[in-house]
Amino acid sequence: MMMKEQSGSTVKKRLKWVLLFGLLMCVPIVQPLRAQSEPDERRDPTATGGQVTETSSESEQVDNDAGSSDQDTAGIANEPELLLNPQLNPRHRAGIGFRNTQLTRHEYFERYQTLYAFGEYAIYESWSVYGQLPYSRKWVTDSDRREHIDNPIIGTRFGYRFNGWMPAAGLAVEIPAGDEDAGIGSKELGSLEPYLGIRFGSEWFFISGAVRYNAETNKKFREEEEQEFARTWKAELAVAFRLGNWDLMLEYLYRYRTDPEERRFSSGLIAPGVNYRILDNLIIGVTVPYALSRERDLDIGFDARVTYFF
Numbered sequence: 416m417m418m419k420e421q422s423g424s425t426v427k428k429r430l431k432w433v434l435l436f437g438l439l440m441c442v443p444i445v446q447p448l449r450a451q452s453e454p455d456e457r458r459d460p461t462a463t464g465g466q467v468t469e470t471s472s473e474s475e476q477v478d479n480d481a482g483s484s485d486q487d488t489a490g491i492a493n494e495p496e497l498l499l500n501p502q503l504n505p506r507h508r509a510g511i512g513f514r515n516t517q518l519t520r521h522e523y524f525e526r527y528q529t530l531y532a533f534g535e536y537a538i539y540e541s542w543s544v545y546g547q548l549p550y551s552r553k554w555v556t557d558s559d560r561r562e563h564i565d566n567p568i569i570g571t572r573f574g575y576r577f578n579g580w581m582p583a584a585g586l587a588v589e590i591p592a593g594d595e596d597a598g599i600g601s602k603e604l605g606s607l608e609p610y611l612g613i614r615f616g617s618e619w620f621f622i623s624g625a626v627r628y629n630a631e632t633n634k635k636f637r638e639e640e641e642q643e644f645a646r647t648w649k650a651e652l653a654v655a656f657r658l659g660n661w662d663l664m665l666e667y668l669y670r671y672r673t674d675p676e677e678r679r680f681s682s683g684l685i686a687p688g689v690n691y692r693i694l695d696n697l698i699i700g701v702t703v704p705y706a707l708s709r710e711r712d713l714d715i716g717f718d719a720r721v722t723y724f725f
Contacts, residue, residue, distance in 0.1 A: 516716030
């Protein structure tokens with residue numbers, strides 16, 4: 416009996432050692448499996464809060480970019496529309512306008528009215544192409560009213576915006592389509608008008624200036640013997656103040672015709688004007704140009720315009 420009890424206790428002791436040895440052998444197997452099932456935060460930051468940090472940083476960058484883009488877009492939307500002088504800033508725009516001018520000299524009277532449609536397409540934010548189609552009527556002392564299509568204009572504009580500034584350049588081409596007999600445009604002579612300008616604008620203040628050189632030309636771009644092309648320098652200046660939905664503007668235009676010599680001419684125009692924003696993308700404007708110099712081809716006039724931005 417004693418031999419059986421001793422052998423049984425020996426078996427139990429051996430069994431305990433076998434179980435303990437088995438558990439020790441399982442430890443190096445369980446640890447790699449556990450490491451595979453649980454991500455290592457140091458090796459894989461995307462499995463923990465690291466991803467949140469990167470995502471929040473990226474979202475902040477996107478928000479900043481979107482904010483700056485919105486500010487640029489808002490700045491463009493707030494730019495006033497010039498009424499006496501041509502625009503400098505490339506933009507999607509279209510509209511219609513009506514211009515009336517008159518000149519009175521003793522027994523001579525002349526009135527010139529033009530209804531025009533215009534459109535502009537910005538291929539890029541800094542580059543656009545545009546066109547204008549005018550139809551004019553003219554009254555002269557002791558003569559019947561004359562009507563005809565006036566010379567259309569096509570052109571291109573370049574303008575680069577940075578920190579409120581915008582250097583600009585462009586070219587306007589006047590196409591001969593009028594009628595000399597009616598005194599409206601010309602069916603033989605058009606013009607080429609390159610220019611350089613600069614603009615500066617803030618939320619409430621705006622100023623721009625430009626210099627243009629207008630050279631008459633014909634369809635052959637060559638001066639014939641019986642023709643004398645006129646060449647004219649132009650200097651422009653505009654100032655505007657933003658008051659809510661209103662733009663209060665003052666524009667100035669100086670023209671000096673250098674050729675031909677017998678037709679030399681210089682004149683200055685000043686034009687107070689106002690824009691009103693009916694909608695963010697719809698503006699109506701009126702300006703009243705008035706001659707400052709004794710040499711003039713008009714005394715006073717007005718130009719009313721509706722502009723839609725798309």
